[in-house]
Amino acid sequence: xxxxxxxxxxVLFLGVIFTIPVxxxxxxxxxxxxxxxxxxxxxxxxxxxSLLSGEYFSKWETYLSDHIYGRNTWIKSYTxxxxxxxxxxxxxxxxxxxxxxxxxxxxxxGKYDVLNSEENLSKxxxxxxxxxxxxxxxxxxxxxxxxxxxxxxxxxxYPKHLQNKSELLNEIERQIFDKLDQQNVAYINMNDVFHKNxxxxxxxxTDHHYNFEGAYATYYEIIRNIQxxxxxxxxxxxxxxxxxIVTLPNPFGGSRNRQIYYMQPASEQIKIAYPKIKIPYEKFxxxxxxxxxxxxxxxxxxxxxxxxxxxGDWAETVIRTNNNKLPNLLVFGDxxxxxxxxxxxxxxxxxxxxxxxxxxxxSLYEYIDEYNPDVVVMVRDDLNYGxxxxxxxxxxxxxx
Amino acid sequence: xxxxxxxxxxxxxxxxxxxxxxxxxxxxNIVLLVFSLLFYGYGEPKSLFIMLFSIFLNYLLGLLVDxxxxxxxxxxxxxxxxxxxxxxxxxxxxxxxxxxxxLNALFGQSIPLQHIIMPIGISFFTFQGMSYVxxxxxxxxxxxxxxxxxxxxxxLFPQLIAGPIVRYKTVAAQINERHVNIEKFTNxxxxxxxxxxxxxLVANGMGFVADQIFEVQAxxxxxxxxxxxxxxxxxxxxxxxxxxxxxxxGLGRMFxxxxxxxxxxxxxxxxxxxxxxxxxxxxxxxxxxxVYIPLGGNRVNQAKLIRNILVVWLLTGFWHGxxxxxxxxxxxxxxxxxxxxxxxxEYLKKLWRPLQHLYALxxxxxxxxxxxxxxxxxxxxxxxxxxxxxxxxxxxxxxLYYIVEYKLEFIAxxxxxxxxxPFLQAKLKNNRNELIxxxxxxxxxxxxxxxxxxxxxxxxxxxxIYFRF
Numbered sequence: 056x057x058x059x060x061x062x063x064x065x066v067l068f069l070g071v072i073f074t075i076p077v078x079x080x081x082x083x084x085x086x087x088x089x090x091x092x093x094x095x096x097x098x099x100x101x102x103x104x105s106l107l108s109g110e111y112f113s114k115w116e117t118y119l120s121d122h123i124y125g126r127n128t129w130i131k132s133y134t135x136x137x138x139x140x141x142x143x144x145x146x147x148x149x150x151x152x153x154x155x156x157x158x159x160x161x162x163x164x165g166k167y168d169v170l171n172s173e174e175n176l177s178k179x180x181x182x183x184x185x186x187x188x189x190x191x192x193x194x195x196x197x198x199x200x201x202x203x204x205x206x207x208x209x210x211x212x213y214p215k216h217l218q219n220k221s222e223l224l225n226e227i228e229r230q231i232f233d234k235l236d237q238q239n240v241a242y243i244n245m246n247d248v249f250h251k252n253x254x255x256x257x258x259x260x261t262d263h264h265y266n267f268e269g270a271y272a273t274y275y276e277i278i279r280n281i282q283x284x285x286x287x288x289x290x291x292x293x294x295x296x297x298x299x300i301v302t303l304p305n306p307f308g309g310s311r312n313r314q315i316y317y318m319q320p321a322s323e324q325i326k327i328a329y330p331k332i333k334i335p336y337e338k339f340x341x342x343x344x345x346x347x348x349x350x351x352x353x354x355x356x357x358x359x360x361x362x363x364x365x366x367g368d369w370a371e372t373v374i375r376t377n378n379n380k381l382p383n384l385l386v387f388g389d390x391x392x393x394x395x396x397x398x399x400x401x402x403x404x405x406x407x408x409x410x411x412x413x414x415x416x417x418s419l420y421e422y423i424d425e426y427n428p429d430v431v432v433m434v435r436d437d438l439n440y441g442x443x444x445x446x447x448x449x450x451x452x453x454x455x
Numbered sequence: 456x457x458x459x460x461x462x463x464x465x466x467x468x469x470x471x472x473x474x475x476x477x478x479x480x481x482x483x484n485i486v487l488l489v490f491s492l493l494f495y496g497y498g499e500p501k502s503l504f505i506m507l508f509s510i511f512l513n514y515l516l517g518l519l520v521d522x523x524x525x526x527x528x529x530x531x532x533x534x535x536x537x538x539x540x541x542x543x544x545x546x547x548x549x550x551x552x553x554x555x556x557x558l559n560a561l562f563g564q565s566i567p568l569q570h571i572i573m574p575i576g577i578s579f580f581t582f583q584g585m586s587y588v589x590x591x592x593x594x595x596x597x598x599x600x601x602x603x604x605x606x607x608x609x610x611l612f613p614q615l616i617a618g619p620i621v622r623y624k625t626v627a628a629q630i631n632e633r634h635v636n637i638e639k640f641t642n643x644x645x646x647x648x649x650x651x652x653x654x655x656l657v658a659n660g661m662g663f664v665a666d667q668i669f670e671v672q673a674x675x676x677x678x679x680x681x682x683x684x685x686x687x688x689x690x691x692x693x694x695x696x697x698x699x700x701x702x703x704x705g706l707g708r709m710f711x712x713x714x715x716x717x718x719x720x721x722x723x724x725x726x727x728x729x730x731x732x733x734x735x736x737x738x739x740x741x742x743x744x745x746v747y748i749p750l751g752g753n754r755v756n757q758a759k760l761i762r763n764i765l766v767v768w769l770l771t772g773f774w775h776g777x778x779x780x781x782x783x784x785x786x787x788x789x790x791x792x793x794x795x796x797x798x799x800x801e802y803l804k805k806l807w808r809p810l811q812h813l814y815a816l817x818x819x820x821x822x823x824x825x826x827x828x829x830x831x832x833x834x835x836x837x838x839x840x841x842x843x844x845x846x847x848x849x850x851x852x853x854x855l856y857y858i859v860e861y862k863l864e865f866i867a868x869x870x871x872x873x874x875x876x877p878f879l880q881a882k883l884k885n886n887r888n889e890l891i892x893x894x895x896x897x898x899x900x901x902x903x904x905x906x907x908x909x910x911x912x913x914x915x916x917x918x919x920i921y922f923r924f
Contacts, residue, residue, distance in 0.1 A: 065637065069472070120911070120912055130912060
């Protein structure tokens with residue numbers, strides 16, 4: 056019997072090391088990992104250079120890890136063990152905070168401290184001032200809209216032993232708005248706005264973006280400022296009573312929940328809104344006509360995410376109401392602009408939206424010269440106030 | 456290639472096992488040799504030629520020393536050539552830039568650095584090469600007429616890149632004649648899984664903590680953070696290194712080889728002398744038998760004994776890496792060993808046993824600070840921080856984070872540093888429920904293997920910390 060136990064052990068071990076590669080070879084290879092939101096490694100290409108440098112073989116390790124049989128099950132199990140069995144607070148760089156808020160893990164590498172150094176914040180404010188001066192010279196106006204990131208707004212929900220960057224976030228906020236004040240740059244600080252009514256929840260628990268309430272409040276403030284402070288002849292912001300607000304029945308797959316393989320139960324749902332008085336428009340994504348403002352799933356059971364708003368990030372989106380009496384708007388920023396666009400367009404003749412992380416045909420300045428907007432709005436989250444790349448780069452460093 | 460990689464587990468290992476066991480006996484060594492060369496060439500194909508040169512050199516010298524053993528002057532010349540040849544290879548690839556840097560600093564020169572890429576495992580295979588020639592001379596193993604056998608001994612993949620340094624006398628007979636049975640194969644798998652688990656489940660986590668702490672300026676550490684960093688490194692180096700050795704021994708057994716143990720629970724030592732009897736045993740015995748004893752060992756006057764100890768520990772430190780902190784680390788242990796031998800040894804034995812353990816552990820841990828630091832200055836700063844002399848607070852949130860987040864890894868590391876497993880195994884024997892318990896053990900091992908695979912698929916942190924050796 057003892058011998059039987061040993062033979063069984065050998066069979067199990069050999070079974071694992073012989074079966075997994077065979078099953079891996081037999082299964083259909085996948086190009087993209089939906090869970091990890093990334094392309095999987097491709098089969099390494101053999102060449103004399105790659106062979107001699109060792110690169111060919113090292114790529115095999117990545118390839119095998121990406122395509123191993125049952126990969127999703129392996130990584131889900133790993134997440135489960137870390138989350139439930141080992142009780143880790145940091146699971147795949149996600150922290151489960153108070154009330155089930157999924158927050159980003161802030162490492163001790165000082166990445167955000169460097170990104171938001173005083174030097175970077177000063178440079179950012181200087182270039183915002185330069186941009187505003189250019190627009191004012193042309194008879195236009197500019198607004199910097201600062202939005203707290205989900206991690207920033209919910210910083211008090213972090214477990215006590217983890218850093219929440221509270222001091223840094225306070226300092227970034229203080230510095231940038233002080234500097235904007237000193238330089239007379241028009242801004243809207245959504246952190247102040249959100250904190251005026253803390254009964255409303257402005258953020259998803261399981262996604263890094265604001266929810267409909269956050270987007271609506273931001274839209275409201277932008278239009279109110281442009282109309283009231285800027286004196287532009289546009290209709291006032293739409294009240295909720297002016298909107299048909301629809302709660303989508305689909306399960307919500309937030310970006311942070313995706314990072315932990317949707318292991319955090321979430322009952323959140325996405326809300327979308329249409330003006331009750333229809334405003335005709337035509338819309339183009341990267342030059343191609345596409346009239347959808349919301350990208351809905353084909354059935355109610357399908358999981359949806361923040362990509363519902365405008366179909367995710369596009370380099371350039373143009374929405375025209377073709378009402379020449381109204382001014383033209385240019386908005387640029389990261390994905391925080393996506394949920395604003397279906398509401399903002401209603402107030403303008405032409406709304407152009409750029410994501411400078413992806414747009415590389417011309418610089419922001421050249422774009423302004425080309426399309427002559429009356430109002431320019433930059434939307435930025437507070438963890439990226441000092442980030443001079445992507446949407447923080449105005450002079451075309453990304454232009455091809 | 457690393458044992459703790461998916462390519463090794465799911466491509467290399469099944470392939471070599473399959474071809475080895477379907478091959479006729481006369482082809483088994485060829486299969487092992489071909490796979491060993493593939494294993495080595497996988498990461499650095501260019502370095503393969505350096506290893507082949509080393510094999511060829513030692514093969515020729517082995518034949519010569521065997522032929523001329525009766526003539527002492529000739530045999531001594533051949534042994535000297537063995538030392539010079541092998542040390543020239545390791546010296547060129549491992550130490551050239553170190554010597555240039557120091558010559559430049561000492562004499563104000565500006566000789567350009569050569570930036571020579573060191574072949575992985577060079578310290579292991581050159582020492583095995585020397586062991587081959589010396590053991591042939593000492594008639595502790597037969598000279599191999601077939602160069603493929605020497606190639607197999609030196610390049611055998613289980614021990615090739617991270618040891619243990621297998622002495623020729625240990626495996627000389629096994630190269631031509633070895634047997635595998637179910638008992639031995641099972642034992643090999645068990646040892647391999649244990650080693651893999653040490654590396655993947657404990658060492659990698661601890662290494663992640665240590666790396667994060669050691670990459671920050673030591674003077675910025677709080678006291679507790681410094682101690683966490685060095686404890687994490689203490690666990691990492693032991694579980695990583697002994698994990699590799701266990702995997703090597705286990706793999707060896709799967710192919711019928713019996714290598715000697717390389718670690719014997721070193722952190723339960725009660726003195727530094729005992730620690731070095733339990734830590735990297737294959738290296739300490741190599742230096743003992745091929746350097747210390749030929750220098751006269753203990754049977755000399757006190758001055759020469761001190762010289763012998765210092766020479767061995769200087770070389771031990773230098774073997775680990777071409778940097779002053781490794782030399783300092785070697786000499787640090789040399790001095791501690793002399794202190795125990797000549798001054799405090801007897802007093803130490805009379806101490807309360809927990810205090811003996813505490814003493815040994817404290818000095819081992821301080822040694823690891825020297826070993827892990829990028830420079831001597833950093834090591835001194837780190838030690839200053841450990842003992843609260845930097846003015847930084849005792850504790851901060853980062854320290855707390857590592858304690859809370861990695862508590863289970865720390866607990867596992869502490870438990871597995873003690874001989875709890877052999878203790879349980881002894882209890883298991885002759886138990887009424889031995890069969891059930893042994894089945895449970897095998898299922899637990901398969902579970903650990905599954906966990907390792909899971910961690911390897913997920914984790915991007917899987918360092919190889921012997922690249923300097």
